[in-house]
Amino acid sequence: MTVHSPDLDSFSRATPVRLWEDGFALDPYRHYEALRAQGPVGWGELAPGVPAYVVTGRRAALDLLHDTESFSHDPRPWESTVADDSPILGMMRWRPNTLFADGAAHVRYRTSLIDTFDGIAPHDLRARVHRAVRVLVGRFGPRGEADLVGDFARPLMALVFNSLFGLPDNQSDRLDVALGKMMEGGAEAAEGEAEYGGYVLELIAAKAAEPGDDLPSRLLAHPAGLTPEEVTWQVFLTLGAGHEPTANLVSNALSRILGNPTFYSTLTSGARPVMDAVVEVLHHETPLANYGIHFARNSLSFHGAWVRAAVPVVISYGALAHFAERDAPGERHPRDASHLSWSAGPHACPVKQHTLLIATEAIERLTQWLPDLEPVLPRARLTWRPGPFHRSLTSLPVRFSPRSPDQPGGPS
Numbered sequence: 001m002t003v004h005s006p007d008l009d010s011f012s013r014a015t016p017v018r019l020w021e022d023g024f025a026l027d028p029y030r031h032y033e034a035l036r037a038q039g040p041v042g043w044g045e046l047a048p049g050v051p052a053y054v055v056t057g058r059r060a061a062l063d064l065l066h067d068t069e070s071f072s073h074d075p076r077p078w079e080s081t082v083a084d085d086s087p088i089l090g091m092m093r094w095r096p097n098t099l100f101a102d103g104a105a106h107v108r109y110r111t112s113l114i115d116t117f118d119g120i121a122p123h124d125l126r127a128r129v130h131r132a133v134r135v136l137v138g139r140f141g142p143r144g145e146a147d148l149v150g151d152f153a154r155p156l157m158a159l160v161f162n163s164l165f166g167l168p169d170n171q172s173d174r175l176d177v178a179l180g181k182m183m184e185g186g187a188e189a190a191e192g193e194a195e196y197g198g199y200v201l202e203l204i205a206a207k208a209a210e211p212g213d214d215l216p217s218r219l220l221a222h223p224a225g226l227t228p229e230e231v232t233w234q235v236f237l238t239l240g241a242g243h244e245p246t247a248n249l250v251s252n253a254l255s256r257i258l259g260n261p262t263f264y265s266t267l268t269s270g271a272r273p274v275m276d277a278v279v280e281v282l283h284h285e286t287p288l289a290n291y292g293i294h295f296a297r298n299s300l301s302f303h304g305a306w307v308r309a310a311v312p313v314v315i316s317y318g319a320l321a322h323f324a325e326r327d328a329p330g331e332r333h334p335r336d337a338s339h340l341s342w343s344a345g346p347h348a349c350p351v352k353q354h355t356l357l358i359a360t361e362a363i364e365r366l367t368q369w370l371p372d373l374e375p376v377l378p379r380a381r382l383t384w385r386p387g388p389f390h391r392s393l394t395s396l397p398v399r400f401s402p403r404s405p406d407q408p409g410g411p412s
């Protein structure tokens with residue numbers, strides 16, 4: 001498995017599939033097919049001049065995600081090969097948090113996060129989501145039109161996180177804008193990363209000075225004994241890992257629901273649960289399309305590819321979902337995880353249940369307030385934001401009968 005053969009290093013001569021170009025957002029599936037044509041491990045580019053191995057085969061993905069001996073989550077050996085101003089660093093640079101840690105350090109960080117999230121009761125989270133939906137319907141409901149990405153899904157997540165982190169609502173727009181810039185990985189990525197860092201630093205300093213009944217205060221008090229700096233990086237990760245993908249899960253699901261009138265009517269009549277739409281998204285348009293970034297500890301032969309150390313190996317959750325769907329289309333059970341959208345192994349998403357609750361409650365509540373949502377554009381004309389990591393709609397314009405949450409007859 002670890003014998004070097006120069007013949008296997010053929011990728012250095014192959015044309016990488018560019019996950020950063022605009023065409024990727026337009027048609028990721030063409031790119032996934034091109035990667036798969038190279039085998040279960042293909043050769044791609046995350047930003048101009050930043051190559052990566054991209055795993056599109058399910059067996060290879062599972063092997064990699066469970067092989068902590070051969071692969072590490074620590075990007076530092078790679079970082080020294082990348083230009084300081086590379087836009088991709090915002091999403092990939094090492095920080096002392098669970099995502100970039102291996103072994104005992106990983107367990108320590110991850111356990112503190114899981115314990116902290118476990119402290120949120122489902123009814124409490126549900127109430128926070130309902131409150132956020134009400135705030136947003138109060139903003140755009142009277143207009144009779146909205147963009148369900150910019151007016152709903154993104155600010156919703158900012159409001160929910162702000163409340164979980166014990167911040168006032170007026171901080172949520174700042175968070176939303178900074179994260180958006182960072183995730184796109186474009187020219188404004190460094191600015192977004194700096195703005196986002198400022199937001200989190202201020203938050204932790206405030207909670208260290210005056211603890212409250214909120215997530216950062218609980219992380220600061222956790223028996224794992226995280227320093228304020230470590231807590232800052234856990235929160236930095238949690239917001240980054242949670243805000244964008246969950247906002248995209250909500251908007252991608254809404255676009256599928258609204259693009260299919262039969263689906264929408266079965267949903268609003270209660271005949272079909274929102275979870276069906278969410279599961280469909282995980283199979284067709286998973287929000288965290290490419291991530292799971294690993295680094296071979298030593299160069300090795302892996303599923304037919306010679307994988308060099310210090311070059312990122314990315315799991316294409318989008319491609320895995322696409323090929324799972326292509327190979328076995330049809331109705332899905334909510335627990336069918338052939339898509340691997342939550343990843344697997346020690347770094348699998350630790351807050352999957354919370355996320356599913358947020359997404360389903362948000363969609364259900366919105367359609368209770370506004371039962372006659374109507375898409376302005378056919379689904380085929382919707383556009384997607386560029387970026388190698390996410391599957392994220394630019395906007396989702398809708399019309400509906402104007403309403404204010406103060407009017408009688410809304411959800412209780």
Ligand code: HEM
Pocket residue numbers: 098099100110113237238239241242243245246249286287288291292293317341342343346347348349350351354355
């Ligand atoms: C409240 C929302 C969310 C939070 C707070 C959250 C948090 C996290 C954290 C902290 C990790 C790192 C775990 C570790 O390294 O041990 C993680 C991993 C992961 N999450 Fe989530 N997540 C959220 C929503 C989502 C959504 C919507 C998706 C996509 C469907 C997703 C997919 C993943 C995946 C694929 C990983 C594996 C990491 C990787 O690919 O490198 N998460 N999440």
